[in-house]
Amino acid sequence: MPPRPPSTTxxxxxxxxxxxxxxxxxxxxxxxxVTEPGEQLRNLVVILGGTALSLATLRPAFRPGxxxxxxxxxxxxxxxxxxxxxxxxxxxxxxxxxxxxxYPWRWGARVLHSSTYPENGDALLAGGGGLPLxxxxxxxxxxxxxWTYALLLCWLVARAAVLGIRAARRTT
Numbered sequence: 321m322p323p324r325p326p327s328t329t330x331x332x333x334x335x336x337x338x339x340x341x342x343x344x345x346x347x348x349x350x351x352x353x354v355t356e357p358g359e360q361l362r363n364l365v366v367i368l369g370g371t372a373l374s375l376a377t378l379r380p381a382f383r384p385g386x387x388x389x390x391x392x393x394x395x396x397x398x399x400x401x402x403x404x405x406x407x408x409x410x411x412x413x414x415x416x417x418x419x420x421x422x423y424p425w426r427w428g429a430r431v432l433h434s435s436t437y438p439e440n441g442d443a444l445l446a447g448g449g450g451l452p453l454x455x456x457x458x459x460x461x462x463x464x465x466x467w468t469y470a471l472l473l474c475w476l477v478a479r480a481a482v483l484g485i486r487a488a489r490r491t492t
Contacts, residue, residue: 338377345370345469362424362466369469372476382479384472392475396468403463404428419451424466427459 349366352359376382384392400422408420421428430451 335377339374342370342372342374342377345373345465359424365466365470365473368473369466372469372472376472376476381483382476384475384479388475392471393468395471396466397464399467399471400427400460400463421453422459422463425459425462427456427463429454429456 346367347370349363349370352366353363356363376384403423404421406421406423408426410418410420412418416431418432419430420426421430430453432451
């Protein structure tokens with residue numbers, strides 16, 4: 321027995337959610353572009369990713385299948401923990417050391433305050449590895465969305481190239 325196709329109501333809801341998410345991403349990316357001028361690469365990926373999500377929703381030729389969508393989301397979620405190796409060290413107010421992790425949003429931090437330095441001074445010398453990692457769930461989600469958008473952009477460029485090659489072969 322062949323699998324049942326999803327209902328038109330479910331597909332309409334998924335398309336509406338994708339269009340809403342894409343539009344919101346474009347608006348937020350534009351807002352970030354104005355308010356955070358030092359992060360233009362991140363803002364550009366968010367704007368283009370939102371546009372690509374909307375394009376993939378509206379144009380059947382660029383609409384990824386369920387397997388591709390699952391692969392993109394899984395790829396974004398697994399690429400994000402790799403950013404743990406990107407660390408930003410800061411000394412705040414001469415009383416604290418903060419090691420932040422993640423790119424483009426910082427989703428993890430290790431903090432050493434001057435009042436705890438005698439107990440944790442060796443951990444600081446070891447690069448903060450012995451200090452507890454404080455995780456920001458919002459940063460985790462934003463990083464996963466960012467990397468999913470980056471993969472979606474790569475997939476759309478590859479898909480456009482494949483469609484262009486196929487069209488060129490048909491005309492010759």
